[in-house]
Amino acid sequence: MSGEMAFVSCTVNSVTQEFHVRPEEMLIDVLRDRLALTGTKLSCDLGACGACTVLLDGKPVSSCATFAWQTDGMNVRTVEGLAAANGALDPVQQAFIENSAFQCGYCTPGMIMLARALLDRDPSPDRETIRVWMGANICRCTGYEMIIEAVEKAALIPLETGK
Amino acid sequence: MRSGDTAGTLINLSALPTLCGIEDRGDFIRVGALATHWDVETSPLLATRLAAFQAAWTTIGNVRIRMTGTVGGNLMAAERAYDGPVLLGVIGAKLIFLTDAGEISLPALSAHQDYPDRALLTAIDIPVSMTARLSFDRSLKPVVSVAVGLDGGVVSVGVGCAHTTPFFWLGRIDDMEDALSAALPDPIDNPMGGAAYRRRMVGVLSRRLVDRLRRGDAS
């Protein structure tokens, strides 16, 4: 690729999306500016904080550090795509609310996507595993305790099916 | 990129899936340059044959970084705070490059000083030895990190973060303290860590790691 636009076809929250992107265009900009999915937040822009975490074929990635063209043929999932079709919140979302696992809320979409990725891989993680995973994203407000407890609680809530 | 940088040419290396594998080659394990840190962390083969290496590699970054970052990208980024070059250097790994002149193999210990031009790193070959052991301390990063490889009486010390490129010292275990100190170039001196402090910590951490390996503690 050198200079020219790349054609990308992917699904975002189960909807097929097709667009032309510049080689240097980042996934977060496509999500926020073209698709108006502003739940995904930009903070450090360095891949460090995880505020911009989305799932790419189920893997948690920093959308600020992922080229848009890298999503070609892949499934992107953002926080807007978590609730079931009937509006039922994802267990992680529900547990974050019940546990007050946020204060300013800026890190929350990224935290929730990271927790979803963990529970998709390991539906009953132990506390140490949760601690290690959630430590990948930065929260400046909560001190993590409530976040870890929310993920523990989310693991106990059945996932709504039929999305 | 988001601040307006443009790319002259971008090559999507992930379109080369053959470079992702981790294979048993008998007396060494071949790790494809595009294997992610997560592939290393979760490889049953590495768990069986290079467990200390796998455990040390699993301290890189965090789970989100490890799922996307590649072993090859870690080395070729040539960042002094990255752990890959130090860890691979002390265990005698070789880097396999595809160049205009064909395939070449360079010791990880010295390759970082002068990566070949126009080269694609294709794999890393890590020797498997029944006697070699590895220990790593990154608790003082980004000021200094130290990895130690021990095989019989021969010790290999790798120092990260303290200089513009990793520093390696190989020698007899009995001579380590004085000889390492004499060979160590002046470390970086900046507000994050003074040169004298870094130098002292290289000595402290390397001695501590050697003691740990002699006692038979895991990395």
Ligand SMILES: Cc1cc2nc3c(=O)[nH]c(=O)nc-3n(C[C@H](O)[C@H](O)[C@H](O)COP(=O)(O)OP(=O)(O)OC[C@H]3O[C@@H](n4cnc5c(N)ncnc54)[C@H](O)[C@@H]3O)c2cc1C
């Ligand atoms: C928040 C954060 C924390 C991190 N923490 C750590 C840490 O604790 N320890 C650590 O060691 N690292 C750390 N890293 C680095 C990380 O481990 C990745 O390895 C590194 O970012 C390289 O990523 P990549 O595989 O995407 O390579 P890229 O960024 O895609 O590539 C890096 C460079 O290498 C070149 N390159 C890549 N592959 C090849 C190849 N096969 N042949 C030739 N050239 C190639 C590219 O052209 C580029 O110049 C961290 C990174 C981030 C963002």
Ligand code: FES
């Ligand atoms: S904004 Fe992407 S990791 Fe911080």
Ligand code: FES
């Ligand atoms: S709730 Fe404010 S940063 Fe996490």
